[in-house]
Amino acid sequence: MKTVIIDDEKPSREALQHYLTKYCPEVTVVGEADSVESGLEAIRLHQPELIFLDIEMPFGNGFDLLERLPAEQEPEVVFVTAYEQYALRALRLSAAHYLLKPVDIDDLIDAVAKVNSRLGLREQGQVNKALLANLKSGASEVPKRLALPLIDGLEIITPQEIRYLEAADNFTSFVLTDGRKLLICRKLKFYDALLAPAGFCRIHRSTVVNLSQVRRYHRGKGGAVTLEDGTELVVAAARKQALLEALA
Known part of the structure; x- marks a missing residue:
């Protein structure tokens, strides 16, 4: 599974790559980036199936990157965050994968397994749309869309x-x-x-x-x-x- 790690903190990228190499052999890290712009370029260059995406970064955040992804590029996304409660609510509403910093190894293995089982279902675009809709509606306001995880996909x-x-x-x-x-x-x-x-x-x-x-x-x-x-x-x-x- 070709993977790109996008995080502005180098130690976080290095730690995540180490964990993936040691505990998730099905994952191959093909690129790294430290910002929204360099992340978009890495995705364009490497065409990954999966990206690990930090939420808080200088000059934009992970959701800005998500909104700018071309329609033909919809890799699976595992968000990584240290605290952002507002973002966590939107992630939960949208059935998106996320990890809390510092990353727990068992949670990482579980997230990769879920992504691996979901690849090929072509549902990531629906997750992204639901996530962005909920972000725009506001964390404490009425959720606009709910993504329900089913055995064979999602129900929006x-x-x-x-x-x-x-x-x-x-x-x-x-x-x-x-x-x-x-x-x-x-x-x-x-x-x-x-x-x-x-x-x-x-x-x-x-x-x-x-x-x-x-x-x-x-x-x-x-x-x-x-x-x-x-x-x-x-x-x-x-x-x-x-x-x-x-x-x-």
């Missing part, structure tokens, strides 16, 4: 397409307005936090609902809600007050 949806979400052990079941159900390998807690700014509310330990889909609340100890399609969902007593305040 908007929050408005979600009716409700249900916990299924370590998975989350997305029930969409078109009637489909998608089983995603992430816990409900993860999506609860990401979708709260988009008008979603946790009404039960196993259920998060899109408030725009709620048409009626039924009184009771916790009560229940009826959605647009007639689905009735139980509300936990401990979640009742938060739901009523959100609906009000």
Whole structure:
């Protein structure tokens, strides 16, 4: 797997290359760069399948590079960051690969394995589009697009397409307005936090609902809600007050 490392800090590039050589034999580092401009040139020159991309760099950041990539050049991207919470939210929303500095070897091996399994699915362009859309929407604002990782690729949806979400052990079941159900390998807690700014509310330990889909609340100890399609969902007593305040 031809790889380019783009990071303005030479020690970080050297450490990452050492780890890749020692622990990821399927990866061949064919080039390095220390800025957006030199990174774009390295990608043009080497045509890598994978790039490791630092987020914070002088005279631009990793997202600037991503936005300037030609459509015909869409390598897999593993972002590398030291802290940027705003960026992390966008990365998570978009199902993008990322590593936190200092890079953990197990996380690196896992990221490379995921990239290797995804190569050939031609989905990186969709990840990039979702990522840039979420960055432009703002970290604390409503996410515009959500990239859901499936076994055979990605499903790109908007929050408005979600009716409700249900916990299924370590998975989350997305029930969409078109009637489909998608089983995603992430816990409900993860999506609860990401979708709260988009008008979603946790009404039960196993259920998060899109408030725009709620048409009626039924009184009771916790009560229940009826959605647009007639689905009735139980509300936990401990979640009742938060739901009523959100609906009000």
